[in-house]
Amino acid sequence: MQRKTNRTQRLRHAAALAMAISSCWLTATVAELPPVPFPDENPITEEKRILGKILFWDEQLSSDNTVACGTCHMPAAGGVDPRMGRHPGTDPGTIDDVRGSPGIVSLDSHGRPAEHPVFGFGPQVTPRLSLSNFGSLWAAEAFWDGSAAGEFRDPLTGRIVIAAGGALENQALTALSNDAEMAKHGRTWQELTAKLARVTPLGVASDLPDDIAAALGDSPDYSKLFADAFGDAAITPVRIAFAIATYERTLLPDQTPWDRHQAGDSDAMSEVELLGWQAMQDFQCVKCHEPPLFTNNDYFNIGLRRADYDPGRQAITGDPEDAGEVRVPSLRNVGLRPRFMHTGEFQTLGAAVGFYRTGAVLAERDLIPGGGNYAFNMGNVTEADIRAFLQNSLTDPRVRDERFPFDRPMLRTERNPADALPPIAPLNLEATGEGNSLRLSWDAPADNIGVVDYVLERDGRVIALLTTTSFEDADAPPGPSVTYTLRARDAALNESPPARLTITGGPQ
Numbered sequence: 001m002q003r004k005t006n007r008t009q010r011l012r013h014a015a016a017l018a019m020a021i022s023s024c025w026l027t028a029t030v031a032e033l034p035p036v037p038f039p040d041e042n043p044i045t046e047e048k049r050i051l052g053k054i055l056f057w058d059e060q061l062s063s064d065n066t067v068a069c070g071t072c073h074m075p076a077a078g079g080v081d082p083r084m085g086r087h088p089g090t091d092p093g094t095i096d097d098v099r100g101s102p103g104i105v106s107l108d109s110h111g112r113p114a115e116h117p118v119f120g121f122g123p124q125v126t127p128r129l130s131l132s133n134f135g136s137l138w139a140a141e142a143f144w145d146g147s148a149a150g151e152f153r154d155p156l157t158g159r160i161v162i163a164a165g166g167a168l169e170n171q172a173l174t175a176l177s178n179d180a181e182m183a184k185h186g187r188t189w190q191e192l193t194a195k196l197a198r199v200t201p202l203g204v205a206s207d208l209p210d211d212i213a214a215a216l217g218d219s220p221d222y223s224k225l226f227a228d229a230f231g232d233a234a235i236t237p238v239r240i241a242f243a244i245a246t247y248e249r250t251l252l253p254d255q256t257p258w259d260r261h262q263a264g265d266s267d268a269m270s271e272v273e274l275l276g277w278q279a280m281q282d283f284q285c286v287k288c289h290e291p292p293l294f295t296n297n298d299y300f301n302i303g304l305r306r307a308d309y310d311p312g313r314q315a316i317t318g319d320p321e322d323a324g325e326v327r328v329p330s331l332r333n334v335g336l337r338p339r340f341m342h343t344g345e346f347q348t349l350g351a352a353v354g355f356y357r358t359g360a361v362l363a364e365r366d367l368i369p370g371g372g373n374y375a376f377n378m379g380n381v382t383e384a385d386i387r388a389f390l391q392n393s394l395t396d397p398r399v400r401d402e403r404f405p406f407d408r409p410m411l412r413t414e415r416n417p418a419d420a421l422p423p424i425a426p427l428n429l430e431a432t433g434e435g436n437s438l439r440l441s442w443d444a445p446a447d448n449i450g451v452v453d454y455v456l457e458r459d460g461r462v463i464a465l466l467t468t469t470s471f472e473d474a475d476a477p478p479g480p481s482v483t484y485t486l487r488a489r490d491a492a493l494n495e496s497p498p499a500r501l502t503i504t505g506g507p508q
């Protein structure tokens, strides 16, 4: 384990220590969750929250309509990804492999699948396990390595729009422009904002929560939602980030048995859980997983892996002392998570807690420079107590059951059409119009049950993903001929054969 040496960190530790001494917080009542900080530039409003919720769950924010923020951040999975992908590191099947989150397939700048050297035509996988947004609500920096810091700039102008406290805003735009998570190669903000202006919000999702259904009303439209949230209808990357960050700041899992226990409810936790809670304090787990957040948002290398597999914090600070350090994950809702640690290498909570007693499972752990094993001399009974505490006492039932504010729509990729046959081709594809502007329209395939969206290509380039049956192509090239292809897709992304339309002699 290595401690930070920079000045702010030292000050923070000194302040924490002074607080610990003055309030004896290890035995006395711990305060409830502190108010969530927000930057002055982005105050929390209900209009922004609901827009943020819609954006967070809309798979149309990805280039191929398959991945929403929420795909990798599911409440019932403790805010992380219930699916599993494998990132092979430098070579597959070895110790440096990571269980990460599957994102989109690699798409070239035309939006067509492009073979990826590692993942082929399959979904790409993130090089770390996903994190719940919760831990970063009070943190100065987001991500395992803190790479999303508090200053937030407008990606269009470079202008600073949030001076400090904007890590969540920063983070949101990172995911939207990451070509493994949500974006085709080189996606421009203009492409994303123009798409949002055109699509039906959550047009590919189903089972909308009540608050979303009410906000969408009879004529769902992003421009209107942006106008409600920001005063005018402009859709910009900064506003997208502001809305998503606002939504995240309202997701507070503060109704756990532990919270009720702290508030004086002596029945909230079982006897075993109480013993586990005591053990967490005796073993100083709470020094890093510090209540009430169950993280101190500091960076440590607990000796999981060699730092050359993942330099962690060092990649941001450049300081060799930070090698392999990652931000302490909050343990709230940890009992819901399917995998643990930034590497996702443990699939049970027992294995994750067990790591702290069996630091020598991997021989290479001994090679961690300046670190070594972070091991606790913990008996079986104590370990079981801690596990019971983590499994039950830190779980907010609203998160587990995905109840408000943790409710969500169902995503297209979660719907499995009973018949796996691909849709048949769309019918009657035709074009009208003049100049460079063509209006395309078509009819749904005769068996359109299950069609979720259409992929429209012009000369081999994806120009739109649509949930409606018409499209205004304002950029039709004036050349001698132009060919459109249109495919229908179901929830499981099965594609119909293409309907084709070739127009010769330029648009007429």
Ligand code: HEC
Residues within 6 Å of the ligand: 056, 067, 068, 069, 070, 071, 072, 073, 100, 101, 102, 103, 104, 126, 127, 128, 129, 130, 131, 132, 133, 134, 135, 136, 141, 142, 143, 144, 145, 168, 171, 172, 173, 175, 176, 180, 181, 182, 244, 248
């Ligand atoms: C393909 C899966 C995937 C998608 C899509 C995705 N994320 Fe993440 N998210 C991750 C992973 C993996 C991490 C951790 C990455 C790291 O720290 O290196 C993460 C980290 C985060 C964090 C940081 C939490 C913390 O404590 O620092 C937040 C907040 C977050 N994501 C929100 C979002 C939002 C908002 C979107 C949509 C705009 C989004 N994510 C889309 C996988 C995903």
Ligand code: HEC
Residues within 6 Å of the ligand: 001, 280, 283, 284, 285, 286, 287, 288, 289, 299, 300, 301, 302, 304, 326, 327, 328, 329, 330, 331, 334, 337, 339, 340, 341, 342, 343, 352, 353, 356, 376, 386, 390
């Ligand atoms: C020195 C700080 C520190 C101490 C002390 C500490 N942890 Fe951790 N803990 C971390 C860090 C950092 C991680 C993430 C490590 C990684 O992914 O590389 C972590 C991860 C975890 C996880 C996995 C969480 C997840 O969502 O992946 C669990 C469970 C956990 N710790 C439990 C404990 C218990 C129980 C104790 C006491 C026996 C303890 N920790 C003591 C820093 C600490």
